[in-house]
Amino acid sequence: MTDDERVEMELEEARVIGDGDDRMIVAEAVEKWFGGFQALKGITTTVRRGEVVVILGPSGSGKSTFIRTINRLERHDAGRIVVDGIELTDDIRNIERVRSEIGIVFQSFNLFPHMSVLHNVTLAPRNVRRRPKKQAEEKAMQLLERVGIPEQADKYPAQLSGGQQQRVAIARALAMEPKIMLFDEPTSALDPEMIKEVLDVMRELARSGMTMIVVSHEIGFAKEVGDRVLFFDDGFLVEENTPERFFSRPETDRGRLFLSQIL
Amino acid sequence: MATVDEQRLQMIAAEERRAVEVAPQARPATPREWLKENLFSTWRNGLVTVITALFVGWALYQILRWILVTGDFQVVKANLASYMLARFPREEVWRVWTSLYLVLALAGLSWGYSERHIAWTRRRMVEATVLVLGGILVLAYLLDTVLIWMLIAGAVAALFVPMAAGRLLAHRYRRPLRRVVIAGWILIYPAILAILLLFDGPSSRTWGGVLLNVMAGSVAIVASFPIGILLALGRRSSFPAIRTFCVGVIELIRGVPLITLLISGVFILPLLLPPQLQMPTVMRVIVMLTVFSAVYVAEIVRGGLQGVHHGQYEAARALGLSTTRMTALVILPQALRNTIPALISHFISLWKDTSLLAIVAGLTDLLAAARRSAAGLEFIGDSKEALLGAAFIFWAVAFTASRWSQRLERRVGVGER
Numbered sequence: 001m002t003d004d005e006r007v008e009m010e011l012e013e014a015r016v017i018g019d020g021d022d023r024m025i026v027a028e029a030v031e032k033w034f035g036g037f038q039a040l041k042g043i044t045t046t047v048r049r050g051e052v053v054v055i056l057g058p059s060g061s062g063k064s065t066f067i068r069t070i071n072r073l074e075r076h077d078a079g080r081i082v083v084d085g086i087e088l089t090d091d092i093r094n095i096e097r098v099r100s101e102i103g104i105v106f107q108s109f110n111l112f113p114h115m116s117v118l119h120n121v122t123l124a125p126r127n128v129r130r131r132p133k134k135q136a137e138e139k140a141m142q143l144l145e146r147v148g149i150p151e152q153a154d155k156y157p158a159q160l161s162g163g164q165q166q167r168v169a170i171a172r173a174l175a176m177e178p179k180i181m182l183f184d185e186p187t188s189a190l191d192p193e194m195i196k197e198v199l200d201v202m203r204e205l206a207r208s209g210m211t212m213i214v215v216s217h218e219i220g221f222a223k224e225v226g227d228r229v230l231f232f233d234d235g236f237l238v239e240e241n242t243p244e245r246f247f248s249r250p251e252t253d254r255g256r257l258f259l260s261q262i263l
Numbered sequence: 264m265a266t267v268d269e270q271r272l273q274m275i276a277a278e279e280r281r282a283v284e285v286a287p288q289a290r291p292a293t294p295r296e297w298l299k300e301n302l303f304s305t306w307r308n309g310l311v312t313v314i315t316a317l318f319v320g321w322a323l324y325q326i327l328r329w330i331l332v333t334g335d336f337q338v339v340k341a342n343l344a345s346y347m348l349a350r351f352p353r354e355e356v357w358r359v360w361t362s363l364y365l366v367l368a369l370a371g372l373s374w375g376y377s378e379r380h381i382a383w384t385r386r387r388m389v390e391a392t393v394l395v396l397g398g399i400l401v402l403a404y405l406l407d408t409v410l411i412w413m414l415i416a417g418a419v420a421a422l423f424v425p426m427a428a429g430r431l432l433a434h435r436y437r438r439p440l441r442r443v444v445i446a447g448w449i450l451i452y453p454a455i456l457a458i459l460l461l462f463d464g465p466s467s468r469t470w471g472g473v474l475l476n477v478m479a480g481s482v483a484i485v486a487s488f489p490i491g492i493l494l495a496l497g498r499r500s501s502f503p504a505i506r507t508f509c510v511g512v513i514e515l516i517r518g519v520p521l522i523t524l525l526i527s528g529v530f531i532l533p534l535l536l537p538p539q540l541q542m543p544t545v546m547r548v549i550v551m552l553t554v555f556s557a558v559y560v561a562e563i564v565r566g567g568l569q570g571v572h573h574g575q576y577e578a579a580r581a582l583g584l585s586t587t588r589m590t591a592l593v594i595l596p597q598a599l600r601n602t603i604p605a606l607i608s609h610f611i612s613l614w615k616d617t618s619l620l621a622i623v624a625g626l627t628d629l630l631a632a633a634r635r636s637a638a639g640l641e642f643i644g645d646s647k648e649a650l651l652g653a654a655f656i657f658w659a660v661a662f663t664a665s666r667w668s669q670r671l672e673r674r675v676g677v678g679e680r
Contacts (some may be wrong), residue, residue, distance in 0.1 A: 073577050096583055099580065100582075100583035110577065124582035128584060
């Protein structure tokens with residue numbers, strides 16, 4: 001990036017903030033049904049640019065469903081979701097635009113097993129952003145370096161450890177230069193000794209100013225880099241608090257009970 | 264005393280430790296031990312082994328005695344040309360040889376390109392030796408003119424020279440070579456059809472024998488593959504009209520025996536098609552084989568699609584890939600890889616089903632040619648030998664395909680779980 005471009009970007013940012021609108025994600029009364037089961041019961045919240053939000057809650061509380069509605073892997077049944085000024089409707093063009101601005105990292109990695117690591121990372125930039133092969137590969141190598149595994153570029157996912165696979169998945173999502181990163185329990189499927197290497201990458205990402213929503217029970221991570229904690233239970237957003245206050249003295253009984261069970 | 268005992272104990276312990284360390288590289292069993300362990304471990308196992316050995320020995324003896332002593336394969340030898348070509352005019356045979364050379368050359372080039380080093384394991388060497396010696400023996404019995412030997416030698420050269428060339432070129436010109444190979448396989452059918460039919464070539468109704476089976480079978484296989492994939496995708500489409508259409512086609516065709524389809528292709532298709540679209544019997548039969556094969560391919564591919572984890576769809580969509588790109592780049596490659604064994608198995612069975620062309624009036628496929636050969640006065644009573652000859656040819660092609668598919672499976676298995 002040249003200096004001119006950087007100045008240009010900062011001006012652009014200043015303009016947006018100057019308008020008073022640094023809201024990246026706005027959810028209003030979002031509801032989601034699976035048949036007769038209501039998974040989300042009127043979720044309202046706002047995520048600002050550069051914010052790191054950690055979502056906690058027991059299994060089945062709707063936390064994964066909520067972040068999956070943000071990039072339309074699940075369609076919400078009522079309420080509004082606006083991502084960076086674009087409202088998610090049934091219009092497929094809006095959905096594809098929003099998706100290319102949001103990266104998501106799954107619990108089970110979901111790397112493409114028939115492609116090399118490098119190919120996994122370059123697939124979307126080349127086919128969605130139409131980047132030339134060479135440029136996409138250079139960018140991919142930078143990202144693999146950033147997540148600490150450039151030497152694995154030519155291997156296949158099955159040849160990597162879980163932690164390495166998850167770091168490739170992060171690089172793959174970053175390759176699209178997203179404005180928002182969603183993490184759906186990124187460390188839950190990992191052996192304990194691999195959790196740290198993934199959290200380190202996420203920590204670095206948070207410090208670089210990325211807007212992030214993380215569904216995770218990693219309390220250390222939430223305390224250290226989280227700006228806000230959302231506590232979900234039974235489809236409701238029960239408590240919204242800063243990490244320090246939530247982990248030391250939660251405001252709700254339900255939150256207190258949950259903490260006593262996981263700590 | 265005690266100290267001596269202690270020393271001995273320590274020595275034994277050290278010995279044991281060493282033995283444990285060495286254990287993973289156990290020495291190979293002697294043939295005698297292997298036999299005892301695998302075939303005669305208990306008295307029951309021994310009994311089963313003896314009975315099986317007696318039965319297999321007896322059956323082998325009977326079969327070999329018939330093939331080598333009692334059987335008279337003159338009928339195959341005398342009619343070999345009919346087996347291969349039936350009514351195809353002999354003065355036009357150069358068209359067939361040219362096509363064959365072309366296919367072999369392309370196959371050789373692809374082989375050289377894709378497998379630059381052959382790992383000569385012991386098993387492969389034994390197998391190759393058996394195949395080459397067996398092939399030479401069979402051919403030596405069947406062929407007696409110098410011309411045909413020269414043509415066969417030419418065919419061997421047509422396979423191996425491009426293979427060597429491909430192997431050399433693949434080191435430096437991998438990408439251009441890849442393009443040549445892909446373009447070659449796309450153009451090979453038009454090229455063969457042109458060689459066989461254009462410039463006053465004999466009409467397709469003269470195709471017969473192995474030529475007919477190979478043309479019908481391979482065109483049906485190649486054409487049914489993409490059609491089957493489209494049907495499988497259509498069956499999972501989110502548009503109800505497309506879905507209903509594909510389900511209808513699949514269930515309708517799959518419920519009808521191939522022989523019925525072939526007969527309706529011969530008698531009913533001409534009534535349905537407008538005069539401009541009328542085509543020779545051979546082509547109608549190929550259309551029917553293709554349609555028949557396509558619905559089976561569709562069901563096999565559908566199975567493969569269901570085996571792809573839903574997380575793959577989500578990851579692809581989340582990256583912003585359109586449905587078409589997601590299907591072509593992420594889903595289908597995985598689905599097809601999982602279905603290779605089933606697809607090859609289906610294609611082998613379709614190859615054998617081309618023998619049903621024998622019942623279509625006016626066509627003489629390999630099976631029909633074999634039966635006709637034994638009908639002549641001079642070979643009366645030799646129909647067993649005549650049919651065995653045909654069966655051997657069907658088997659040889661199927662066996663080659665099956666071995667090739669095993670290699671393909673191993674090759675594309677890279678990076679799998």
